Every structure is written in C-alpha cells, then in structure tokens.
Amino acid sequence: MGFSRLLVVALLVWVVWSLWRRWRRAGARGDGQVQQAVRIVKCAQCGVYLPEGDARALRDASFECKSHDQTAR
Numbered sequence: 001m002g003f004s005r006l007l008v009v010a011l012l013v014w015v016v017w018s019l020w021r022r023w024r025r026a027g028a029r030g031d032g033q034v035q036q037a038v039r040i041v042k043c044a045q046c047g048v049y050l051p052e053g054d055a056r057a058l059r060d061a062s063f064e065c066k067s068h069d070q071t072a073r
C-alpha cells in the first residue's frame with residue numbers, strides 16, 4: 001500500500017514538472033517576441049517618438065525623422 005502511494009506521488013511530481021517545463025518554454029518564446037518587437041526611438045530634431053524602422057540613425061547613436069533628411073543639411 002505504501003508503494004502505490006509513492007507511485008502516485010511520483011506520477012504527480014512528474015506531471016507538475018512536465019507542465020512547468022512546458023510553461024517555461026512558452027515563457028521563453030514570449031521573451032523572444034518581446035525582443036523582436038519594434039523599438040521606439042526619439043527624434044533628436046523635434047523630439048517625436050517613432051519606430052526605429054521609420055527613423056534615421058545618426059552618427060552619435062541618436063535618431064531623427066526621415067522627413068528631416070530633405071529639409072536641412
């Protein structure tokens with residue numbers, strides 16, 4: 001009788017452990033999606049926040065709107 005109870009406890013521990021592993025893997029995938037998300041940068045010229053893809057990188061690691069390209073310089 002004691003052995004069967006031990007078996008049930010071991011099965012329970014295994015189920016919880018496998019569920020926890022699946023949950024952790026799903027959490028890691030979520031973190032990856034966060035890293036792939038669009039970065040928001042601030043324009044050094046007018047202070048507007050915009051996605052990095054729509055901004056232009058400047059030499060001093062700052063960004064500006066692409067529209068400033070045509071006007072100044």
Ligand SMILES: [Zn+2]
Nearest residue numbers: 043045046065
């Ligand atoms: Zn701007």
